[in-house]
Amino acid sequence: MVYLCLYTGMAKKHAESPSPEMLQGTLDMLVLQTLLPGAAHGHTIAHVIEKRSEDVLQVEHGSLYPALHRLEDRGWIASFWGTSDNNRKARYYRLTPAGRKQLTVATSHWERMVRAIGGVLRPVGG
């Protein structure tokens, strides 16, 4: 998996990075997923993720920005400056076609993982 390989490589290099490996890997997927309905700016993305996960994924909102930077560099999202609901200047992100494809890849991978882990964790004989 290109995506995960790149990811672990990066994680190893910056071991002092605040997010745990697994979470950081999924963070990208979450960001892409958040952008699926339409463009949004960083503040919105952070709050949406936090809310949808019912506050389980309590990340520092700041750690979202390196992830956005990375995703944009890979060409999965694109950005433009716009105005927020309360009339402030904000940078909006939207999914690119490549990002959409990546999201499908990542999601199916994730689902396979979950099924596999679920299978392992199911009580024997249950």
Add this chain to the structure above:
Amino acid sequence: MSWRRFLRRGWWHRERMDELTSYLEIEIAENVARGMTLRDAQSEARRKLGNRTLIQEEIYRMNTVDWLDNAWQDLRHAARLLRLSPGFAAVAILSLALGTGANTAIFQLVDAVRLRSLPVHDPRGLIEVRIAGGNQRMGLNDGLYGQLTRPMFNELKKETRAITDLFAWSPREVRVGRGNDLRRVDALYVTGDFFQALGVTARQGRLLLAEDEGACPATRAVVSYSYWKNEMGGRELDGATGLVVNGQFKQVIGVAPPDFTGLAVGQRFDVVVPFCRPKELRRDVFDITVMGRLALGQSLERATAELGALSPGIMEATVPAGYSAKTVETYERFRLAGYHASSGVSSLRSEYDSSLWLLLVITGMVLLIACANLANLMLARSSVRQHEIAIRLALGASRARLIRQLLTESALIAAVGAALGAALAQALSRLVVWSVSTTTTAVYLPTKIDWRVLAFAAAVGVLTCAFFGIVPALRATRAMPVAAMKSGGRGMTAGKESFSLQHVMVVTQIAICLVLLTGAVLFIRSFRNLMTFDPGMREAGITVAFIGFEQSRVAPERYEDFKRQLAEEISAAPGIRHAAITSNVPLSGASWTHGIHIGAQEGSSKFTWVDPSYFDTMNIHLVAGRNFKSTDTAASPRVAIVNKTFVRRYLGNANPIGRTLRTIAEPNYPATSYDIVGIIPDTKYASVRDDVPPMTFAPATQFPDQAPWTAMMIYSNLTPPAVRNIVVRNHPEMVVDCVDFQTRIRDGFTRERLMAVLSGLFGLLAAVLAMLGLYGVISYIAARRRNEVGIRMALGAQRHEVMGMFLRDAARLVVVGVAIGTVASLLTMRAAASLLFGLKSYDPVTLSLAAVLLAGIAALASFLPARRAAKLDPMIALRDE
């Protein structure tokens, strides 16, 4: 790593920071809307965002290219460190610049003379055809490049299959213009297909074609680009453009391209004239160079084999008439062979080849000394920085990273040094070219920078950097952090092992320096020997006049009378003491040999036809017999004066006066018997470097091959131009060149002068560098042993004892260095033996002179730091702890 991100990292940084600010603004606004105070809203928003600096750093790390960033950091660090110690930086960079500059300059010349290919089509395919082993000094050679005769060339062209595009050329000096406005111009006489065979195309008009080679005289000519530009005003050629070459009008039909300066390296041509076909081609004039290209599928070996097989036929068909049977036999044994000619032919190459390579070695050694100096300086510096390095190692810096940083500093010095050196090389190589050019022969070498020279300078830079950077860097980072920090400047005496490498380097420097000084002294003394050598004749005050009187309308049978009258006229003029006719000018490199029989012996002798005043003019006193007299005429019996070597070689102890020698027949020189009437002492002949050959002088009146030209030796207190005015006073139609005899002789010492000047210069440079090295090391040792000296002095050691301690250290290094250097000199200077005059390469005086010179320099270099160390106040040194 992403170059895209890397190159725009500044922009990205600002973008993301703006974005974080935007996040904060939105969050604060929402918080306020939820009813928080502004202050709480702000701090809550900041808490939510997290550590802003960390975010920035993470994004920065994503954008950066690690090694490049580190390299840039190291470079700035290195530059800062160098700026902080300008003295060190200046010494380091300057010594490297001098080292690389000298190397590059000499390389540039080697490149120009030896390595560069001709600017013609496919130079690699060019081969030259010569007689294997040369023509045994047979016949006439009027140029430096003469190898074959034209009949040989014609036969060869008919027969050969292995070589195509066979062409021939011959450089000659011609006179362009008419009447009083005659100028000496370098001409190239060529076969018509010369330019086509070389693939050179015209800059303007057209170049010569095979059909331009026709009946004599040739009517067309081509000029070089520089001649066209400078002498003909660079004007468009038209049908009427022409030059009068040696009195004959030639139409100028084209201009050669600017980069084509002929096939002889170091020379150039102004005019190209096609050969013409006279009714009878002379068979004894070896004046052409023959070149061609290998035919398809041929190799040089196969071509040479074919040439060898064709040779007997070619020689038999072209044998010149009038030679003795033995000479004809020699001629018929001549074998032709092919040689690579991709970089042209060069008299410079044969003359300066060994000198240039030797100079390259010498400059290499200078560079080695400079490198050793730098390595020592770097070692000293890194041991000063030992503390810093130890702390950084302890804090977790990797050794590789530290080495990289230290090497960056070396690389910076090397790069700046090499760049400066390459610039310096331009001036230096121009100086060298200028110094080998003489008043009579200018040398043209392109000394422009090309990729080869730049690559050489860069390679030198990289090598020096590796040499002086790696060892100190490895050493500096090897120390155990704890030990280093503990001993940081604290030990009572400095450990021995850290000096040993520096000692080795200083010893090496001194040894190399001695080799270079020995070389310098050898070459300077050799040059001095040449300059002060007495050739056995008068040099000062003599003007050599070359006189051509073709235009004077003198009947051939009156040539001799005309010459004698002219000589009398000239010697009667005010300021002139003597004037003498001669057929050959001594010490000019020219040689005139005839085979002789004397009794039953066969041999050869140099022949010169002179008038009776020659020996007075040249201040040569006869040791026996009589001088020539005015009664020795064309009609009287043939007489000769020979030198002592002649007598020794052919007559032994017998009384030579009255004996007869008989010349062996040659074209225009029938066999003739001469009675020996006088003996002169040995005088040098073609060059002061050569041994004295057997020499025969005969009266000018008895010269068998009278021609409308002569050379005249004129003894006066006038300058050559003044003498020329006297010569042409009554004969404005004559072509006259006057040169100073002594200047002309000394022009022949160019190679020795070059070696003396450059080896002296480089020897001096080496000495200065070695002195700096020794000075640095002794200062460094003294600094490291401050505490020890302090204690010693506190315990009652005297100043001179402390000084003695350091001087003994220095003396030990110098003695070992000189010992090694002496052996090395003896071994290496053997290579220079052939370049020396009047002394052996193992000359003991020279060796001891160089050693004493070096010892003196070394004493000076170590005395200063030793004295400074001894002046130390013990209390201050100890309190420093």
